[in-house]
Amino acid sequence: MPPPPISLADPVGLFSAELPARIEQGFERRALAPRIGVVLILLLGALADYGHGERTGHWVVLGAYGLVTLLAAAGARARSKRVRSWLPLAATCADAAIAVYVVADHVPRYSGEAHLATDAVSLLPAYLFLLQTGMRLRPRLAALFAALVSVGWATALAFLLHPARLGPDGAHVLVRQGMGLAAFAVASGFVVSTTAWMRSAAAAALRAGEERLMLSRFLPDGVATEVVRTGGTASVAERHATLLSVDLRGSSALARAYPPALSVAWLLDFRRLVHDAVATHGGVVDKYVGDGVLALFLDGDAGEQAGQALAAAEAMLDTLTALNRERSRAGCPTLRVIAALHCGPVLAGVFDDGRRAEFTVLGTVMNDLSRIERRAKEEDLDVVASADVLRRFGADAPERLGPRPLPQSGEPPLPRLFALRLGATERPAEKGGRGLPSASPSIVADPGSVP
Numbered sequence: 329m330p331p332p333p334i335s336l337a338d339p340v341g342l343f344s345a346e347l348p349a350r351i352e353q354g355f356e357r358r359a360l361a362p363r364i365g366v367v368l369i370l371l372l373g374a375l376a377d378y379g380h381g382e383r384t385g386h387w388v389v390l391g392a393y394g395l396v397t398l399l400a401a402a403g404a405r406a407r408s409k410r411v412r413s414w415l416p417l418a419a420t421c422a423d424a425a426i427a428v429y430v431v432a433d434h435v436p437r438y439s440g441e442a443h444l445a446t447d448a449v450s451l452l453p454a455y456l457f458l459l460q461t462g463m464r465l466r467p468r469l470a471a472l473f474a475a476l477v478s479v480g481w482a483t484a485l486a487f488l489l490h491p492a493r494l495g496p497d498g499a500h501v502l503v504r505q506g507m508g509l510a511a512f513a514v515a516s517g518f519v520v521s522t523t524a525w526m527r528s529a530a531a532a533a534l535r536a537g538e539e540r541l542m543l544s545r546f547l548p549d550g551v552a553t554e555v556v557r558t559g560g561t562a563s564v565a566e567r568h569a570t571l572l573s574v575d576l577r578g579s580s581a582l583a584r585a586y587p588p589a590l591s592v593a594w595l596l597d598f599r600r601l602v603h604d605a606v607a608t609h610g611g612v613v614d615k616y617v618g619d620g621v622l623a624l625f626l627d628g629d630a631g632e633q634a635g636q637a638l639a640a641a642e643a644m645l646d647t648l649t650a651l652n653r654e655r656s657r658a659g660c661p662t663l664r665v666i667a668a669l670h671c672g673p674v675l676a677g678v679f680d681d682g683r684r685a686e687f688t689v690l691g692t693v694m695n696d697l698s699r700i701e702r703r704a705k706e707e708d709l710d711v712v713a714s715a716d717v718l719r720r721f722g723a724d725a726p727e728r729l730g731p732r733p734l735p736q737s738g739e740p741p742l743p744r745l746f747a748l749r750l751g752a753t754e755r756p757a758e759k760g761g762r763g764l765p766s767a768s769p770s771i772v773a774d775p776g777s778v779p
Contacts, residue, residue: 367397369452371390393422396426423457423460423461426457427477427480431451431454435484451508454481458470458473458477458512458516459519462520467521467527470516474512474516478512489502564676564678567673568630568633568671568673569625569672569674571670571689573621573700573701574667574668575620575665576663577665577705579591579618595619598619598663601648601651606623606640609639611636611640615688624676624689626676630720634671635721645710645750648663666705666710667704667712668697668700668711669712669713669714669717670696670717671716672691672693672696672716674690674694700745707734709747710747711749712748713729713745713748714746715743732747
C-alpha cells in the first residue's frame, strides 16, 4: 500500500481557530470610512427632517449609531477575548436595527409622503451596512444582517404601508417598495456568496503562506512552494541535476581543540556561507550532514545547472577567503573546505515512507559524488569536478577553470576527474595560529584534455 501523502493540515488546529481573527485584523480601521459616510447621511437627514418621524428620533438614531461606532472601535482594542469575539455579532445586529429604522422611517403612509418611497436616504444605509458587514469575510454575519434587514423591511411595509391611504399612487408605491426589497435581497445574496468565496480565497492564501513558511524550515525553498502548490505532494521524477557537495575540513580537530560552543558557532558560519552562495545562484540546499552540505541545481538545462553550481562554488570560496582574513585578524583558525561537483540523471522529489517525508535525490550520481569527495580528500584538493560537469561549459572552460586531470583509481572506476582552480583558501592553523594560503592546482591540461 502506498504511503499517505504529506498532510499539510495544521497539526494542532491553531491556524484554523485563529483564522477569523487574522482575517478581521484591522477591520474596524478599514470600516471607519463607510461608517463616517453613514454618519453624514444620518446627520443630513436629521438636519433636513426627512421622513415622517420626529426630529428627535433622527438625532437619537444618529447618536446611537455614533455610539455603536465608538464602542466597536474600543472593543477592537479590548484585551478580553470574549469582548472581541462578541463584537462582530453585536455590531451587526446594531447596524441592522439602525438600517431597519431608517427604512421604516421612509415608508409612505399618506398621499403626501409618496415621494419618500424612492428617497435615497432610506436605501443607502442598508446597502452600506451590507457591504461593511461583508468586509468582515464572515458569510454567516452577512446573511444574518441581510435576514434582519429584510424581515424588518417587510414588517415595516406590512404595518405602515396602506395603499388605500395613498390614493392613486398606492399601487405604484407598493410596487416600488416591493422592488426595493427584492433588489436588496438579490444584492444580499450576491454579497453573501462573494464573501464566502473571498473568505475561502483568503484562508487558502494565509494557509499557503503559513505552510510554506513551516515547510521551508525542512525543505528547500522551491520544493516547499511546490509541495504547497500541489496540495501536499511533490512527485518523484527523473531529471537532470548538478550536485555540489561541500565539506568542512578539520572539523574534528577544531572540535577537540576548542570549546563546543565555538565549534558549533563556526560550523553554523560555514553552513550559512554555503547556503547563501547556493541560494544566490539558483540552487537549493538538500541537506546538512554533520560538517557537510549537499546542494542541488535543478533549474534550467544541463549547461545552466553546471554554470550555477560553478558560480556558487566560486562565490563560496571568495566569501570564505574574506572570512578567513577576519578570522586571522581575530586570532581564530582559518577554515578550509572541499567542494565536489558532479551531474547526471537522478530521481528527485519528496520520498514519504509513511513515517517521515524528505525531499532528496537518488541515483548512481549521488554514490559517485561521495566517492569524488573522498578522492579530493585523498589528493588534498580544494575543488574537484567530473568530466560530465566540464562538458557542460563552453570552449573557454579549460582556460578559465584550469582543470588538472587526476589519475584513475578505485573499483568500480569513477568518471574522469579534474582538479579546478577557483581561487585561494587558507589551510587550518594550529590553535591560536594563522592559516597559510593554499592555492588551488594550476593549469596543467590543455582544452583538449577534457573528454
